[in-house]
Each structure stands twice: as C-alpha cells, then as structure tokens.
C-alpha cells in the first residue's frame with residue numbers, strides 16, 4: 001500500500017509549461033523529496049499528485065489504480081501545507097477529527113485516534129484551543145497530527161518547516177523522520193532546504209523548469225550528479241566550477257588542466273577530444289588546506305573568510321580571477337591578502353562537458369546506492 | 371507635541387459629533403413631531419421638544435391602517451429577498467473567489483454597474499411581465515425583484531469576504547475527504563460567518579428601506595411599510611404629525627436592529643476592506 005506512479009505527467013498553466021513529461025515511480029514506504037529552485041514546479045508536481053491540480057497530459061496511479069481523474073477527496077492522501085491551513089474556527093481536537101468525520105468514522109474511534117495522535121505529538125494539553133492560540137511549532141504539529149490520524153495511503157508535505165525558526169526546524173525534522181520510521185508510510189516532501197532533503201529522503205528528485213533532472217539517493221546525487229545543474233544544486237556551499245581543458249586519457253581516466261595544474265580525474269572521456277574545453281567541479285569540503293599532500297595544487301589570494309566556529313570558509317581568488325570556496329578547519333590561521341595553495345584530489349573532481357552533462361565516473365562511490 | 375496630538379483628537383471628536391448630530395437631526399425632528407399636535411407641528415417658530423406631548427397621532431395611525439400587516443410584509447420581503455439572494459450569491463461568490471477566470475473581475479464590475487442605472491429604466495418591462503404573470507401586488511413578486519436588485523451587492527460583499535480566506539484551508543478540507551457541499555457548509559460558511567452576517571444586515575436594511583419597487587409593484591396586499599408611509603402623504607392633505615408618527619413606526623424596527631448590530635454593519639459597509 002502506498003506506491004505512486006507518474007507516467008509522462010505534464011502540466012501547463014495557459015501557455016506556460018510548468019511540469020514537463022515527468023516519469024517517476026515512488027515505492028511503498030519511500031520518502032521522496034522534491035528539490036529545485038523557486039518556480040521549478042515542486043509545489044505544482046505535489047499538487048498534481050494530490051489532485052488539487054489536473055494534469056494536462058499523462059497518468060497518475062496510486063497502488064496501481066489510475067487516479068488521474070479522481071478528485072482529491074477520494075485519493076486518500078494527506079497533505080501538510082506550508083501555511084498549515086488549519087481550520088481557524090475549530091479547536092485542535094476538531095481540526096484533527098475533521099478528516100475522520102468526513103470518512104464517517106465511529107465517534108469512539110475518532111476520539112481514540114485523536115487522543116493517540118495528540119499524545120505522540122505532545123498536543124494533549126492543547127486539544128481544546130483554537131489554532132490562533134498556538135505557537136508556530138504547535139500549529140505545525142496539529143497539521144501533522146491531522147494528517148496521521150487518517151492513516152492515509154501517502155503523506156504529502158509542501159515545505160512544512162519553512163515558517164519555523166532554526167531550532168524548531170531541526171526538532172521537527174527529527175520528528176518527521178521518527179514518524180516516518182514509526183509509520184512507514186509513503187511520503188512525498190517538497191523543500192528548499194538542503195539538509196532536510198539529504199537527511200530525510202531515501203530518494204531525491206531534482207527539478208528544474210518542470211523537468212526531473214535527476215532522481216536518486218541523496219548520496220548518489222551528491223557523488224554522481226548527472227549534470228552541472230544537479231552538481232551545483234546539491235551540496236552547500238555550492239560546488240566550485242573551474243574552466244579546464246582536457247588532457248591525455250588512459251585507463252585510469254583523463255587529466256584535466258586548470259591553468260598550469262594537471263588534475264587526473266577518474267572519468268570516462270570517450271567521445272571527447274584532447275584539448276576540449278570542459279568544466280571541472282570540486283566541492284569546497286574536498287579542497288585540502290593542510291600542507292604538502294603531494295596532490296596538485298591551486299593557489300590564489302585570500303579575498304574574504306568566514307569563521308563559523310567548527311569550520312572556516314575561505315574565498316580564494318585564483319590568478320585567472322575565478323573565486324574558489326574552500327572549507328577549512330575552524331582554527332586555521334588566515335588573513336585577508338594571504339597567498340595560499342589548496343590541494344585538489346582528482347578522486348573528488350567532476351568534469352562537465354560544454355552542454356553541462358557529467359562525464360561518467362569510472363567507479364561509483366561505495367555509499368552512492370541508486 | 372503631546373498637547374498638539376491631544377487637541378487634534380479633541381478636534382476630530384467635536385467634528386464627528388457635529389456630523390453625527392447633523393445626520394441624526396431629521397430623525398430626531400421626525401420623532402419629536404410625531405408627539406406634537408397637528409397645530410404644534412406646523413407652528414412657527416417650531417419648538418424643539420413638544421410642549422404638550424400626545425399619543426393621539428399614534429392612535430390615529432393604528433386606527434386608520436393596519437400597521438402590523440404592512441410591517442409583516444416588510445419583514446417577509448426584506449428577510450425573504452436576503453435569504454433568496456444568499457442562496458444565489460454564495461455559489462456565485464464562491465466560484466469568483468476560488469476559481470477566478472479572466473472574466474471574473476469584468477463580470478463583477480458589470481454586475482455592480484447595474485446598480486448605477488436608475489431602476490426606472492426597467493420599470494416598464496418588469497411591470498408588464500409582472501402584470502402578465504399575475505405577480506403584481508404579491509409578496510413573492512416583490513421579494514424576487516428586491517432580491518435581484520440587491521444581488522450585485524450581496525455577491526460583491528461575499529466575494530470580498532471569501533477572497534480573504536486562504537485557499538489552502540479549503541484545499542485541505544478537500545484533501546481530507548470533504549465534498550463540495552461539506553467544504554461549503556463546514557468550512558467556508560463558518561469561517562465567513564461575520565461577513566455573511568454583515569451582508570445579511572445590510573441587505574435587510576436596503577430591502578426594508580426600498581420604496582421605488584414597493585410603491586410601483588404593490589398596492590395593498592403586499593404593500594410594505596414604505597408604502598404605508600406614502601399612504602399618509604396624499605389623500606387627506608399633509609398631516610405632518612401623523613406622517614411623522616407613521617414614519618417613526620416604519621423605521622423603528624430597523625433602527626433598533628441597526629443599533630444592536632452597529633459593529634457588524636460598519637464592517638459590512640466597508641465591504642470587507644478593513645478588518
């Protein structure tokens with residue numbers, strides 16, 4: 001119970017195509033996260049699954065049943081809105097009971113389910129209050145409680161934590177993870193937040209302009225992004241992109257020249273010529289600031305640095321004007337204007353063809369399951 | 371500075387009182403006149419309060435005509451036309467607020483603009499239709515006409531209230547298994563209860579005070595209080611004191627209603643613009 005299949009789903013508002021031919025299979029018990037820049041169609045895709053919008057073309061199935069034309073009320077999905085969307089004129093108890101009442105559940109059963117959900121979410125003391133008399137975090141929990149009492153086929157979340165402060169966000173994130181573990185219900189979750197996406201998902205869908213650019217496990221997206229867009233979108237701070245030139249290729253990969261530095265990268269460059277212009281990508285956390293590692297180095301001038309306590313971000317201006325973000329230890333000695341070298345390990349580098357596609361890695365990262 | 375702000379407040383207060391008095395004066399005058407003798411009512415200089423207050427006018431009015439029948443007609447027509455209007459306007463406003471299209475705004479403006487036309491423009495066609503359909507001087511006929519006349523205002527007001535309701539809330543109910551009917555009854559109407567109350571009040575008052583259609587489409591059976599007042603103007607010449615008594619009786623119910631629902635009314639008349 002709880003599989004969702006999207007088959008060639010497209011959605012246009014008037015002339016604008018907002019979702020373009022999305023194919024996606026969400027398995028039972030999956031926690032799928034939609035990420036993407038603002039306006040990429042995350043909410044729209046979720047609302048298509050919910051039935052709140054009609055598809056322009058394509059098919060949606062829930063548990064193998066075609067629901068493309070089924071109204072939201074009969075899809076048995078629960079949705080948690082960014083605005084919480086609590087019923088302002090009802091008590092917390094009635095907010096949570098509404099769906100069960102609509103389903104004509106027995107009074108005693110409703111009572112028991114609502115109390116149980118309130119207990120899990122620590123809302124017992126607030127059951128008789130109106131939403132207006134609750135804090136943001138409590139409202140959020142009511143919205144979640146309203147979803148779980150119904151025992152739906154799947155949960156849909158649209159940026160549920162974005163209105164909470166940082167500490168509460170972490171707490172609720174753990175709560176949602178715990179609930180998913182306990183209930184094992186299929187969940188589709190939309191977020192802007194990198195950490196939410198990486199920690200909650202077992203599969204992430206990266207959307208750009210309504211196109212699903214890549215679908216995969218968080219670490220698959222982190223280690224093996226299929227194109228430059230995904231590479232830049234997953235990970236924070238974002239990956240460094242440097243112009244490079246392809247050098248000689250052999251069985252172990254290909255070398256890439258960044259200025260005068262030769263970096264051997266373990267990717268399959270077949271179909272590409274020596275001398276071709278490519279982009280080399282390396283994440284800030286993969287650049288090495290510690291002394292002589294025998295690795296190729298890039299050097300530049302420290303433009304700015306930011307100390308976060310545990311780590312320091314150094315922004316290094318290379319001789320060709322590119323600025324490199326480097327993650328360094330928290331206590332590193334650094335001054336603006338310093339000249340520094342950073343080691344660059346080809347094992348952590350990605351190469352992108354001019355069209356943005358990633359040159360395929362020769363070996364998969366051991367943790368990067370599909 | 372503090373002083374200046376204070377004086378400003380006092381100034382506004384005085385101005386507001388002056389305007390209020392100015393507006394209330396005719397009503398005051400009418401009520402006072404209704405307690406005067408006919409002679410005192412026309413005497414110059416007029417007296418601010420009746421010298422020898424009398425209930426004679428009221429007695430005459432009750433003797434001469436059946437106040438309660440007119441009042442009952444007014445109640446039926448104003449409540450009836452408002453309820454009937456709600457029945458039509460709730461779905462219309464719901465559609466306009468929650469599934470707007472390119473033509474929603476123009477439609478609304480067009481509906482409202484019909485209120486700007488003088489009703490006399492459609493008097494003849496409506497009169498002829500009513501005559502042919504046997505609706506002249508019936509409560510039903512007048513109720514329907516007043517409903518139609520006030521419909522643009524009801525729709526517009528409900529629309530502005532509905533539009534303030536976040537769509538998410540209705541969608542949430544939809545996700546939870548509520549059908550259209552349940553969504554309207556359990557969510558939309560309770561949430562907009564305040565707005566609906568204002569709308570109902572304003573429209574009851576508008577219908578109560580309406581005279582053009584009631585004078586033209588009714589004669590006796592379905593005549594409401596506005597027709598009742600009018601009957602005191604012509605045949606026996608002008609009797610100011612009795613006319614005032616009749617008028618006072620006619621506006622008393624609505625005045626009391628208005629007094630007890632001032633807050634709702636003000637809210638209603640700002641058309642949901644402020645909260």
Ligand SMILES: Nc1ncnc2c1ncn2[C@@H]1O[C@H](COP(=O)(O)OP(=O)(O)OP(=O)(O)O)[C@@H](O)[C@H]1O
Pocket residue numbers: 013018036037038039040041042043044045192
């Ligand atoms: N009802 C609508 N009518 C017309 N265009 C719409 C409608 N809803 C969404 N869009 C457009 O569709 C695109 C995708 O919107 P959507 O809300 O799905 O983005 P999103 O990825 O959720 O963005 P955000 O992260 O800002 O929430 C946007 O360009 C938006 O303007």
Ligand SMILES: [Mg+2]
Pocket residue numbers: 042043044
């Ligand atoms: Mg969104």
